[in-house]
Amino acid sequence: MSVSTTHEVGFAARREPSAAPVDGERKKRYAIKAIWRTLQGEGAWSGRAAVFVRLAGCNMWTGEARDRARDAARNGAACPLWCDTDFRKAGAVRLTASDLVAEIQRVAAEANPEVPIRFVVLTGGEPFLQADAVLVQALHAEGFEIAVETNGTVALAEAFTDAEGALALPDWVVCSPKLPEDRLVLEWMDELKLVVPDYRPEAYARFAERTRPHEVAGRTRRHLWLQPEDGPRQEKATRLAIALALRQPDWRVSVQTHKLLGID
Ligand code: SF4
Numbered sequence: 147m148s149v150s151t152t153h154e155v156g157f158a159a160r161r162e163p164s165a166a167p168v169d170g171e172r173k174k175r176y177a178i179k180a181i182w183r184t185l186q187g188e189g190a191w192s193g194r195a196a197v198f199v200r201l202a203g204c205n206m207w208t209g210e211a212r213d214r215a216r217d218a219a220r221n222g223a224a225c226p227l228w229c230d231t232d233f234r235k236a237g238a239v240r241l242t243a244s245d246l247v248a249e250i251q252r253v254a255a256e257a258n259p260e261v262p263i264r265f266v267v268l269t270g271g272e273p274f275l276q277a278d279a280v281l282v283q284a285l286h287a288e289g290f291e292i293a294v295e296t297n298g299t300v301a302l303a304e305a306f307t308d309a310e311g312a313l314a315l316p317d318w319v320v321c322s323p324k325l326p327e328d329r330l331v332l333e334w335m336d337e338l339k340l341v342v343p344d345y346r347p348e349a350y351a352r353f354a355e356r357t358r359p360h361e362v363a364g365r366t367r368r369h370l371w372l373q374p375e376d377g378p379r380q381e382k383a384t385r386l387a388i389a390l391a392l393r394q395p396d397w398r399v400s401v402q403t404h405k406l407l408g409i410d
Pocket residue numbers: 204205206207225226229230231233270271272297324
């Protein structure tokens with residue numbers, strides 16, 4: 147049974163333009179693949195109600211099956227060989243920041259208009275190709291807390307610097323790298339998630355130091371996760387993740403609870 151709600155964002159695109167757009171005369175439109183209300187399934191905020199926004203496009207793969215091997219070889223990333231996310235621009239709806247925030251607010255209030263969800267997760271594809279300071283400012287203005295999920299190939303400063311040169315940053319950054327650490331430019335993150343077996347702690351020791359420590363049970367520690375790859379290799383990947391976590395206890399095994407719960 148699925149308790150999450152996926153909305154056709156095309157509905158939002160057919161609405162009348164907002165009377166007072168938060169982005170003024172700015173014409174940028176974000177290519178949005180889906181907006182849905184669900185529970186965060188992974189990591190430190192696992193189980194928390196959230197509105198997920200999938201931004202179209204990725205810099206590792208076109209999203210087309212015929213390009214998997216080509217893009218994996220071209221980018222030096224294994225993930226195009228197994229990625230199962232539909233982030234293709236085909237079928238995406240293009241929304242201004244104000245219309246996108248309005249749609250997020252509508253979805254956030256559906257379950258309980260008295261206590262709407264105030265946690266947004268920007269995901270992709272690679273959301274840093276589109277997400278920017280204007281969107282962050284617009285979501286913060288409506289009281290949303292913002293988490294992002296990135297592959298670490300675009301710097302926060304590059305993605306989230308506004309026209310005046312000021313940073314408007316998301317509140318929580320999760321990085322799941324798909325390239326070797328010397329090719330990653332992300333300045334910091336709150337959670338580092340490695341998809342095993344292709345991505346291992348020993349290959350990301352220096353990058354892991356960019357993870358911001360957080361206080362847990364009176365001590366500061368980093369959120370470092372080993373996530374078994376989904377699909378045909380899952381059983382083997384799970385055994386490996388457990389073995390790695392037992393040998394390297396700073397790392398924890400990440401369970402995709404949304405899949406256990408049967409939600410999107
Ligand atoms: S970076 Fe992420 S979204 Fe893009 S192809 Fe790799 S796994 Fe898929």
